[in-house]
Amino acid sequence: MESIPLLKDMIVLLGISVPISIILMRIGLPTIVGFLLTGIIIGPFGFGLVAEVHKIEVLAEIGVVLLLFTIGLEFKVSRMLKIKREAMLGGGLQLALTGLLVLGLTTYMGLGFNLALTLAFIVSLSSSVIVLKLLGDKGLLKSAHGNLSVGILLFQDICVVIMVMVVQGFSEGAGINGLALLKELGIAMAVVLAIVVSSAYIVPRLFHQIVKLRNREVFILAVVLLCMGTAWLTSLVGLSLAIGAFIAGLVVSESEYSHQIVAEVLPFRDIFSSLFFVSIGMLLDVNFFMNNTAAIALIVLAVILLKSSVVILVAQIIRYPLRMAIIVGLTLAQIGEFSFILMKIGEKSGVIPDNIYQLVLASTVVTMALTPFLMQVAVPLAAFVGRVLGIRAVKGGKGPKARLKDHVIIVGYGLNGRNLANVLKETGIAHLVLDVNYERIKNARKSGHTAYYGEAGHPEILKMLGVEDAKMLVLGISDSVATRKAVKAAKDINPQICIIVRTRYIDDLEELYKLGATQVIPEEFETSVEIFARVLKEYRIPGNIIQNQIDLVRHEGYAMFRGQSLDIDRLAHLERILETSVMDTFFVEEDSAIAGKTLAELDIRRKTGGATVMALIRKGSARTNPRGDVVVEAGDMMVILGSHMDLNKAMKILKAEAAPHAGSKSSAEGQSPVEDEGGVEDENT
Numbered sequence: 067m068e069s070i071p072l073l074k075d076m077i078v079l080l081g082i083s084v085p086i087s088i089i090l091m092r093i094g095l096p097t098i099v100g101f102l103l104t105g106i107i108i109g110p111f112g113f114g115l116v117a118e119v120h121k122i123e124v125l126a127e128i129g130v131v132l133l134l135f136t137i138g139l140e141f142k143v144s145r146m147l148k149i150k151r152e153a154m155l156g157g158g159l160q161l162a163l164t165g166l167l168v169l170g171l172t173t174y175m176g177l178g179f180n181l182a183l184t185l186a187f188i189v190s191l192s193s194s195v196i197v198l199k200l201l202g203d204k205g206l207l208k209s210a211h212g213n214l215s216v217g218i219l220l221f222q223d224i225c226v227v228i229m230v231m232v233v234q235g236f237s238e239g240a241g242i243n244g245l246a247l248l249k250e251l252g253i254a255m256a257v258v259l260a261i262v263v264s265s266a267y268i269v270p271r272l273f274h275q276i277v278k279l280r281n282r283e284v285f286i287l288a289v290v291l292l293c294m295g296t297a298w299l300t301s302l303v304g305l306s307l308a309i310g311a312f313i314a315g316l317v318v319s320e321s322e323y324s325h326q327i328v329a330e331v332l333p334f335r336d337i338f339s340s341l342f343f344v345s346i347g348m349l350l351d352v353n354f355f356m357n358n359t360a361a362i363a364l365i366v367l368a369v370i371l372l373k374s375s376v377v378i379l380v381a382q383i384i385r386y387p388l389r390m391a392i393i394v395g396l397t398l399a400q401i402g403e404f405s406f407i408l409m410k411i412g413e414k415s416g417v418i419p420d421n422i423y424q425l426v427l428a429s430t431v432v433t434m435a436l437t438p439f440l441m442q443v444a445v446p447l448a449a450f451v452g453r454v455l456g457i458r459a460v461k462g463g464k465g466p467k468a469r470l471k472d473h474v475i476i477v478g479y480g481l482n483g484r485n486l487a488n489v490l491k492e493t494g495i496a497h498l499v500l501d502v503n504y505e506r507i508k509n510a511r512k513s514g515h516t517a518y519y520g521e522a523g524h525p526e527i528l529k530m531l532g533v534e535d536a537k538m539l540v541l542g543i544s545d546s547v548a549t550r551k552a553v554k555a556a557k558d559i560n561p562q563i564c565i566i567v568r569t570r571y572i573d574d575l576e577e578l579y580k581l582g583a584t585q586v587i588p589e590e591f592e593t594s595v596e597i598f599a600r601v602l603k604e605y606r607i608p609g610n611i612i613q614n615q616i617d618l619v620r621h622e623g624y625a626m627f628r629g630q631s632l633d634i635d636r637l638a639h640l641e642r643i644l645e646t647s648v649m650d651t652f653f654v655e656e657d658s659a660i661a662g663k664t665l666a667e668l669d670i671r672r673k674t675g676g677a678t679v680m681a682l683i684r685k686g687s688a689r690t691n692p693r694g695d696v697v698v699e700a701g702d703m704m705v706i707l708g709s710h711m712d713l714n715k716a717m718k719i720l721k722a723e724a725a726p727h728a729g730s731k732s733s734a735e736g737q738s739p740v741e742d743e744g745g746v747e748d749e750n751t
Contacts, residue, residue: 075116078108079344082115096203096438098196098343102431105347112352119348126345128294129338130195130403131311135293136335137198137207138315139324146316149217151384151505156214157221159380160398164190164373180236181422184412187229188426189369191402194219194308195342196437201397205570209544210502211393214381218398223309226404233411257303261296261313273323286330292318293331306404346403350431354424365429370440374399385504387521389548392448396440400433401426445547470496471535477522477552478542479506479515482568486540487515498531523551525559534560541567546574550581557582649680650713652704658724661702666694668723670706670716677708677716 087100108115116122165186172182197215198207206212269292276288293314300310318324355362374395381391409427412418418426473496476483483499490497491514499510499517510517520527522541533539539556541549549567556563564584569575572588579586595616602612654660660668671678681690683703689696698704706716 072118072121075118075122078115079104079122079341082107083340083344096200097340098199098438099435101340101343102347102435105344106350106352107347108344109348109350111348111350111354116348119345122341122348123345125338126342127307129335129340129342130308131293131297132331132335133195133199133311133339133342134308135297135311135315136328136331137202138312138317139319139328139331148505149213152214152217153221156380156384157218159383160218160377161190161222161225163376163380167372167376180417181412181419184233184236184408184417185422185426187233188405188408188430189373189401191222191226191229191405191408192219192373192398193400193402193434193437194223195339195403196400196434197397199339200438200441210386211390211397211545214384214386214390214394215397218377218380218394220312222402223306223312223404226306226309226407227303229408230411233408233417234415236412236415236417253303257299258313261299261310261317269318270321273318273321277323282330285326289327289330306407308404342403346431346434349406350428351424355428358425358428361425362428362432365425366432366436369401369429369433370396370399370436385519387502388451389448389521389523390502392451393444396444396447397437399440400437401430403434405430449547449551469535470498470532472537473497473532473535474538474540475500475522475528475531475533475536476540476542477501479503479510479517480542482542483540484510484513486542488513491515500527500531521548521552523548523555525555528552528555528559533563536560536563538564538566541565543568544570546570550577553578553581553583649705649707650717652706652717652720654698654700654702654704655724656700658700660698660720660724661700663698664694665692665696665698668698668720670719673719674708674712674715677706677712679704680707681705 083101083104086103087097090100091097106112110119168186168189169182172185173179177185197219201207201209201212201215207216273285273288276285279285293311296314297307297310300313301307318327374392377395377398378388378391381394382388386394406427409418409423409430413420413423474486474490475498476487476490477500479487479499479501483501487497487499487510497515499507499515500520500522501507501510501517502519502521504519507517507519518527518531520530522528522539522543533556539552541552543549546569549569553565553567556565561582565582567578567583567586569578569586569588572591575586575588599612599616602615665679668679679692681688681704682692682696682698683689683705684699684701688705704720706713708716
């Protein structure tokens with residue numbers, strides 16, 4: 067049988083990347099570094115172990131398309147609208163400032179305008195694929211610094227089409243044609259708009275019909291067609307395949323099938339996207355790198371310092387705190403994958419000389435390889451700078467006009483913070499709101515709350531809010547580092563303060579309690595509590611017993627959901643309750659078919675094997691042990707006693723006999739047995 071060269075290359079690629087990635091993960095490094103090293107080793111400038119380099123690059127491009135498609139699915143259109151300020155203002159400032167600085171520096175060094183502007187374009191772009199991959203792996207895409215990073219990256223990617231046309235104009239000797247640029251940009255935007263509109267109206271209906279077929283293969287093929295087809299259409303008008311795939315994911319993100327689409331695409335995405343990082347590693351010429359180490363190191367250092375400084379400045383301008391600005395600055399300090407397109411165009415046309423091309427190419431690969439390390443050091447570095455310089459509130463920095471006492475400080479004006487602030491306002495309890503998102507601060511003030519801008523992790527901010535006299539501090543933010551800093555700072559200033567913390571994961575519990583938190587509410591725990599409470603409710607467990615079990619789990623320190631065992635005697639007590647008789651209620655609606663029938667006609671005891679109507683509550687008074695000839699009236703509440711099995715039968719019978727217009731109201735129906743203490747926060751600070 068004829069051998070397939072690509073198959074051999076894939077075996078070599080996987081055979082080297084898997085052990086390297088395992089070793090790097092063992093020492094705490096991300097797999098991206100392993101894939102880059104694999105590319106360097108097997109690439110044409112390494113040991114030359116692969117023959118079909120171009121085909122691997124094609125597969126890598128598919129991986130990028132799938133990666134951006136799933137990220138678009140996770141983002142949703144509604145969320146994109148919330149970060150338009152970060153994208154337009156943040157992205158515009160970053161691109162303009164970085165480009166102008168590089169243009170000025172390279173022109174000063176004696177380079178021609180065309181080359182200088184091309185290099186300015188190349189350096190101003192960051193890597194969407196690497197940054198979004200790393201943020202997604204860490205669960206930080208929806209964090210505040212994740213929002214800013216994504217906003218800037220999206221603006222960059224949209225501007226790539228303009229950059230490509232400008233550099234192509236240089237290569238063709240035509241220069242910059244403003245009218246042609248506007249025309250091409252208009253066509254691109256029209257195609258994108260057409261895709262969005264058609265996807266919003268056609269795609270949901272199409273998927274609805276496909277789902278009705280109940281055929282998984284057809285569903286997967288339709289997803290791939292949508293993803294690849296949209297990417298291809300956008301590429302025809304000059305936009306990248308990646309931005310087209312992102313748009314495709316975005317337009318179907320609001321559909322009811324988005325979660326299933328993610329589940330189907332995920333395995334393919336992870337396999338193909340890893341090839342992208344391998345292909346980047348293949349670009350590095352090891353011999354050139356070794357002969358020009360000093361020059362490359364100098365360029366890499368200059369790029370990282372310049373890009374991170376610009377992003378930090380931009381983040382401060384749009385009112386992000388310094389700590390967060392530093393994190394975003396180091397996150398976006400690399401040169402991006404779309405810069406390779408500009409390099410290729412410039413190199414082929416002679417705009418970029420070969421020696422400069424090799425220097426920029428090697429420097430780009432190195433900045434990409436350093437990104438995981440830069441993101442790892444960003445948080446501790448930002449914390450250190452914050453401690454050294456201190457932070458002040460940008461707006462409302464003078465604190466409350468009147469000194470408050472026994473008030474509540476709410477950190478994070480997301481869903482939980484907003485609801486809590488509204489309740490406190492209605493009940494007349496004094497409270498202050500703190501957030502790092504200036505738009506939320508404005509919204510809080512419009513709603514009548516006293517709100518300030520700043521980070522809760524800094525003692526100066528907390529003192530400004532009067533934490534030493536506050537009764538409670540409520541932290542509802544997704545930044546785990548900022549949360550820990552805030553808990554420690556608040557306890558150091560006011561040891562008596564009650565601190566309630568919302569966190570994402572149970573693993574954070576112990577550390578937060580050690581730092582001084584009074585109560586920590588993990589989102590995943592509260593979800594599990596809600597689930598088991600609803601299960602017990604379906605089995606007719608009385609509400610007070612359900613609440614006891616919830617209290618028991620909390621008292622045991624969340625042991626059940628961390629794999630530990632609860633007190634066996636307590637669980638045996640629950641088992642005995644399940645075996646005993648309990649009561650439930652059934653409300654007779656105005657148009658119920660039961661109204662007008664006697665209890666004897668309903669014959670609940672015989673039909674269920676034991677359930678008994680113990681009382682009828684009518685107009686506020688109870689008739690206990692009613693006789694069989696008592697007529698049931700609309701508005702009556704029937705109190706029924708029986709075992710769990712008998713009660714289930716009774717409820718089914720009553721609902722069936724009350725049809726078609728009947729309804730039942732359990733004594734606890736419509737009300738969750740769990741207080742909404744830890745609902746999932748969709749809007750993170």
